[in-house]
Amino acid sequence: MLQADQVVPTTCPYCGVGCQIDLHIKDGMIFRVNGRFDNHVNHGNLCVKGRFGYDYVHAPDRLRQPLIRANRSDELAPTDWDIALNTVANRLRHARDTYGPDSIAILTSAKCTNEENYLLQKLTRAILGTNSVDHCARL
Ligand code: SF4
Numbered sequence: 001m002l003q004a005d006q007v008v009p010t011t012c013p014y015c016g017v018g019c020q021i022d023l024h025i026k027d028g029m030i031f032r033v034n035g036r037f038d039n040h041v042n043h044g045n046l047c048v049k050g051r052f053g054y055d056y057v058h059a060p061d062r063l064r065q066p067l068i069r070a071n072r073s074d075e076l077a078p079t080d081w082d083i084a085l086n087t088v089a090n091r092l093r094h095a096r097d098t099y100g101p102d103s104i105a106i107l108t109s110a111k112c113t114n115e116e117n118y119l120l121q122k123l124t125r126a127i128l129g130t131n132s133v134d135h136c137a138r139l
Contacts, residue, residue, distance in 0.1 A: 004024040009021070009022055009036065014049045015137075020035065023054075030054050033051055068084060101129035104130055110136055
């Protein structure tokens with residue numbers, strides 16, 4: 001049986017339930033995931049996504065840095081996080097100020113924690129000024 005070089009305890013990245021998992025790693029590759037029994041979230045259980053959905057970690061086409069569409073062209077170019085976040089903030093501000101708050105809608109993610117989703121609805125309602133906020137789990 002394949003023996004792990006390293007077993008890394010972490011939290012499943014797929015949804016806000018936050019199941020606790022161990023990643024079994026050999027030669028830098030995840031080859032097995034198991035649910036941890038030492039917690040009150042999942043008691044060792046995992047759904048199919050949490051148990052088997054890790055091929056994206058090693059996918060060659062995985063995004064590893066932000067991309068930006070410079071000058072509104074079709075070409076995406078790599079950039080750093082400061083530029084990417086400033087660009088998003090400036091474009092949201094421009095849309096709100098030019099077209100009104102209801103020109104913007106925010107779609108949050110089941111991969112975010114409850115706290116992150118709370119912050120996104122606060123940003124949407126209190127900063128952007130619209131109630132157009134939804135969550136992908138309702139689709
Ligand atoms: S194992 Fe399934 S239920 Fe648990 S956090 Fe991951 S996706 Fe959510």
